[in-house]
Amino acid sequence: MSEGSKMTQVAWQGAGQREWAGTARTDASGAGSGGAIAPTGPMSPAELTDDSGAHPGTQRAQRTGEQARTGGEVILDLQHISLSFGGVKALTDISFDVCEHEVRAIIGPNGAGKSSMLNVINGVYHPQQGRIVFRGEERKQMHPTAAARQGIARTFQNIALFKGMTVLDNIMTGRNTQFRTGLFAHALWWGPARNEEMRHRQKVEEVIDFLEIQSIRKTPVGRLPYGLQKRVELARALAAEPSMLLLDEPMAGMNVEEKQDMCRFILDVNRQFGTTIVLIEHDMGVVMDISDRVVVLDYGKKIGDGTPEEVKGNPDVIKAYLGTSH
Ligand SMILES: Nc1ncnc2c1ncn2[C@@H]1O[C@H](COP(=O)(O)OP(=O)(O)OP(=O)(O)O)[C@@H](O)[C@H]1O
Numbered sequence: 001m002s003e004g005s006k007m008t009q010v011a012w013q014g015a016g017q018r019e020w021a022g023t024a025r026t027d028a029s030g031a032g033s034g035g036a037i038a039p040t041g042p043m044s045p046a047e048l049t050d051d052s053g054a055h056p057g058t059q060r061a062q063r064t065g066e067q068a069r070t071g072g073e074v075i076l077d078l079q080h081i082s083l084s085f086g087g088v089k090a091l092t093d094i095s096f097d098v099c100e101h102e103v104r105a106i107i108g109p110n111g112a113g114k115s116s117m118l119n120v121i122n123g124v125y126h127p128q129q130g131r132i133v134f135r136g137e138e139r140k141q142m143h144p145t146a147a148a149r150q151g152i153a154r155t156f157q158n159i160a161l162f163k164g165m166t167v168l169d170n171i172m173t174g175r176n177t178q179f180r181t182g183l184f185a186h187a188l189w190w191g192p193a194r195n196e197e198m199r200h201r202q203k204v205e206e207v208i209d210f211l212e213i214q215s216i217r218k219t220p221v222g223r224l225p226y227g228l229q230k231r232v233e234l235a236r237a238l239a240a241e242p243s244m245l246l247l248d249e250p251m252a253g254m255n256v257e258e259k260q261d262m263c264r265f266i267l268d269v270n271r272q273f274g275t276t277i278v279l280i281e282h283d284m285g286v287v288m289d290i291s292d293r294v295v296v297l298d299y300g301k302k303i304g305d306g307t308p309e310e311v312k313g314n315p316d317v318i319k320a321y322l323g324t325s326h
């Protein structure tokens with residue numbers, strides 16, 4: 001899929017936003033800044049495979065394997081990953097890859113193992129089995145800070161910001177892994193430390209401009225509506241200048257307008273900076289519109305992998321979403 005065509009595909013209509021069965025979110029945080037998206041119930045198998053009505057108002061291209069923008073080389077290769085917590089098998093023998101510059105979605109019903117997978121990718125969880133190869137190097141027991149230094153940044157399913165700190169200061173924490181001079185020099189605001197901090201502040205200001213949050217830069221994060229907090233979290237991740245961005249439900253609990261904005265920002269990041277995006281999202285309209293490839297998990301197992309069109313027509317995927325209750 002061409003980069004230019006992506007933005008045009010994110011056309012929205014308030015009515016008709018749907019989530020697949022078993023994925024509707026009704027948590028209180030979903031109120032957001034402008035009201036929650038009402039879950040609209042399960043789609044029928046016919047609807048699921050019917051392009052004409054899948055996402056009203058969206059001019060979606062018919063994508064095939066050839067058209068998917070997967071031309072970039074594989075930068076992350078996950079092979080036979082298994083992860084257990086005691087008796088709970090969160091991930092079982094999962095393999096998939098991520099190509100440079102693509103938007104790769106991970107979808108699946110609640111508890112499918114999506115967040116666990118992101119935690120494996122950025123070194124929070126260490127799988128008992130499997131290989132992780134990132135940019136040609138097999139990774140051993142990596143710590144999240146090492147992942148950050150390798151250019152992997154993330155946002156969290158539940159917002160993880162310092163609520164009492166300003167937007168500006170929160171975003172500045174995203175630069176932590178980039179600091180080169182010592183704490184002592186910074187405390188004295190001296191020489192190289194001063195220059196370095198000026199550089200960091202400049203980068204942070206660029207991110208603030210990019211995400212259009214100038215007006216709230218001095219506001220404590222805790223006072224912001226939910227949708228804006230999500231944007232600040234994205235800003236903090238971007239401040240690290242990642243080459244790979246892991247987004248765990250960046251649009252959960254947002255209203256249609258906020259989702260539209262977030263989609264635009266994600267695609268702008270992908271297009272303008274070439275950042276590879278790995279995205280967990282429950283809103284199938286969003287997934288189908290902005291992803292190049294989709295991997296589908298269910299009960300910790302991979303049940304589908306391909307372009308949005310391929311995945312949407314996969315009988316196992318349809319069954320997982322419509323044939324079982326979780
Ligand atoms: N730290 C943990 N300790 C114990 N069990 C865990 C832990 N993290 C995840 N799990 C379990 O692993 C399974 C997968 O959880 P995970 O959070 O990855 O699912 P998910 O697909 O992100 O779900 P959701 O859509 O609800 O966010 C669940 O059964 C969960 O309870």
Ligand SMILES: [Mg+2]
Binds near residue numbers: 115157
């Ligand atoms: Mg999750």
